[in-house]
Amino acid sequence: MRSAQAAIGIDLGGTNCRAALVTSAGRTGDVLKVATRMADGYSGFLATLAELCGRLLDDSRARGMRVSAVGMGAPGIISREGRVRVSPNLPELNGQDLAADLADRLDLPTVVINDANAICWGEALFGAGRSFSSFLTVTLGTGVGGGLVLDRRIWAGADGAAGEIGHLTVVPEGRPCGCGNRGCLEQYASARGIVLAVLERLAAGQKSSLAELAAADLTSLEVAAAARSGDALALAVFAEAGRALGQALAGVANLLNLDGAVVTGGASESFDLMLPLVSEEIRQRAFEVSGRRLQIVRGELGDDAGILGAAGMVLN
Known part of the structure; x- marks a missing residue:
């Protein structure tokens, strides 16, 4: 039996980071939340993100779902490749290749876009912008x-x-x-x-x-x-x-x-x-x-x- 396809969606904020499994029909599982902490530096922040995604991957396996990729909305100016050019609210991310670094941690294709663009695309696909x-x-x-x-x-x-x-x-x-x-x-x-x-x-x-x-x-x-x-x-x-x-x-x-x-x-x-x-x-x-x-x-x-x-x- 073929597994249902899903992705991990992440909304990175200056205070909290929220994430959930999302199906192609726009249905989400439980939303998990962790504090956005930079006290342990960028590598510690990546470890927190990876742990959060790991919990969702465990959930996906229990549900018989296959996670194909990770998408993240992050505050700041983000290059097409997912590198953070500048993030006024999270300056620790400035210059970091966030998409590639998280992809390496998770061994999954990862896309990072501006958080307002993520909101916009969500409304385009599943909300008032359809x-x-x-x-x-x-x-x-x-x-x-x-x-x-x-x-x-x-x-x-x-x-x-x-x-x-x-x-x-x-x-x-x-x-x-x-x-x-x-x-x-x-x-x-x-x-x-x-x-x-x-x-x-x-x-x-x-x-x-x-x-x-x-x-x-x-x-x-x-x-x-x-x-x-x-x-x-x-x-x-x-x-x-x-x-x-x-x-x-x-x-x-x-x-x-x-x-x-x-x-x-x-x-x-x-x-x-x-x-x-x-x-x-x-x-x-x-x-x-x-x-x-x-x-x-x-x-x-x-x-x-x-x-x-x-x-x-x-x-x-």
């Missing part, structure tokens, strides 16, 4: 990430750096960004940017129920709850975030004439508070034909998008 030929994924989290699918292929760019919508300038000479620029979309539409906007307005003397919270306790979820309760300051902050995101998406629509934009990430739970302003900015700023074409939808895969997309790169 009906789109070309689309952008926007991940609204602590920062703002992006991935591009053009004609049903991931477009990573010449150096693996494409899709960085979070670092489009939306406010010239605006807030400084960790990338070295000022006024990046990430500083206005991310969870961190939303909190920063509230703190700025409170410091300027604007009134809000959020003033009762200590700055350290303030999160974008608290801001969203206040907005849904009618707090004027919180509503204004989400309107600002929506305008910034709409400006960026209008430019992308004019440049690429995409079918859609898939919005994912933890902060996307509050996307409905931004959407009216996003849509208005696109109507005002994009060419009519491109703006009308661009469908904006929420992602469907949640936290599993990166695992599914990374595995999908090697299964399909």
